[in-house]
Amino acid sequence: MIADLVCRALSLKSRSRDLRIQSNSYREITMTDRPALDHVTPDQHSVELRVLVDYCDSLLDSAAYQDYCPNGLQIEGRAVVSRIVTGVTASQALVDAAVEQGADLLLVHHGYFWKGEPAPLTGIKQKRIKTLLAGNVSLLAYHLPLDVHSELGNNVQLAKLMGWRVAGGLEPGNPRSIGLHGELAEALSGDALAKQLSRVLGRPPLHVAGNDRPIKRIAWCTGAAQGYIEKAIALGVDAYVTGEVSEPTVHIARENGIHFFAAGHHATERYGVKALGERLAQQFGIEHAFVDIDNPV
Ligand SMILES: [Zn+2]
Numbered sequence: 001m002i003a004d005l006v007c008r009a010l011s012l013k014s015r016s017r018d019l020r021i022q023s024n025s026y027r028e029i030t031m032t033d034r035p036a037l038d039h040v041t042p043d044q045h046s047v048e049l050r051v052l053v054d055y056c057d058s059l060l061d062s063a064a065y066q067d068y069c070p071n072g073l074q075i076e077g078r079a080v081v082s083r084i085v086t087g088v089t090a091s092q093a094l095v096d097a098a099v100e101q102g103a104d105l106l107l108v109h110h111g112y113f114w115k116g117e118p119a120p121l122t123g124i125k126q127k128r129i130k131t132l133l134a135g136n137v138s139l140l141a142y143h144l145p146l147d148v149h150s151e152l153g154n155n156v157q158l159a160k161l162m163g164w165r166v167a168g169g170l171e172p173g174n175p176r177s178i179g180l181h182g183e184l185a186e187a188l189s190g191d192a193l194a195k196q197l198s199r200v201l202g203r204p205p206l207h208v209a210g211n212d213r214p215i216k217r218i219a220w221c222t223g224a225a226q227g228y229i230e231k232a233i234a235l236g237v238d239a240y241v242t243g244e245v246s247e248p249t250v251h252i253a254r255e256n257g258i259h260f261f262a263a264g265h266h267a268t269e270r271y272g273v274k275a276l277g278e279r280l281a282q283q284f285g286i287e288h289a290f291v292d293i294d295n296p297v
Contacts, residue, residue, distance in 0.1 A: 016281040016288040018274075019097075046082035047284040049073075049105070049138060055283065056276070060145035060152075065176070067144045068115045075112075075129065077138035078104045083287040086277035088266050090139060093293045095128050099135035101289060106132070107280075109154070109273045111141025146272040147178050147222060152279060154222040155180045157271035161200050170219050170231050179221025179228055179242075181235050187214040190259045193239065197263045203296070205263040206245055210253040215239040222268035233258055243268045244297065266295035
């Protein structure tokens with residue numbers, strides 16, 4: 001309870017905070033009891049759900065994307081929002097944390113209803129959605145729009161954290177190129193870049209040293225974009241960074257003489273949703289907590 005009071009006091013000051021939760025210990029977060037806000041009119045520390053959703057849809061230009069999932073409001077909860085939780089994936093652990101935090105809305109990068117998945121609400125899908133509906137918590141999800149956005153997107157946020165200068169898109173000529181390319185502030189060896197990624201992301205990357213030359217020009221695409229390695233090779237960069245790796249990626253890197261780093265799908269995609277949560281806290285005066293559910297991949 002004391003920890004919770006401290007957290008709430010801190011959040012009232014900054015209205016945005018970080019929580020790191022290991023996958024099995026999320027219940028350590030103490031409960032915050034609060035009334036349902038269905039019939040409450042918004043004040044200076046809350047906003048109507050539809051206003052918040054319209055703001056995000058328009059900010060991220062979500063209607064412009066052909067995506068693998070619906071972008072925007074996926075599950076409707078309370079009509080008024082005063083507290084939001086953000087996280088990478090709407091897993092059961094994150095959903096439970098949002099309910100326990102008393103969130104009105106959960107904002108994620110990986111939501112539900114992916115193309116090709118079975119439609120019936122059974123198994124873990126039923127449990128996750130039931131928890132959100134029972135808690136009256138909305139689910140707001142942005143996938144590609146939150147990878148690509150030029151200020152809040154995962155790719156530009158990763159560059160900011162790593163100190164990389166952005167020169168352009170990984171796919172020249174595509175205004176909505178998902179990945180980016182650019183330059184390091186100063187050339188680094190492959191080992192030195194691996195160490196920096198490990199320090200910044202809190203997780204050691206897998207590094208395939210396709211050559212031993214220093215890295216100055218770099219391309220990157222957060223998430224599972226190992227399939228884009230050839231786009232990076234076509235740009236002539238020294239290194240390509242993404243979240244995941246496949247068996248052929250190693251040979252492609254070696255045979256083309258490029259450094260390849262798999263720095264974690266989850267680890268590289270924390271920062272877009274967190275930046276959007278901070279923006280919403282600032283824009284509407286609402287409380288925001290980023291909840292990091294540990295994921296080694
Ligand atoms: Zn992803």
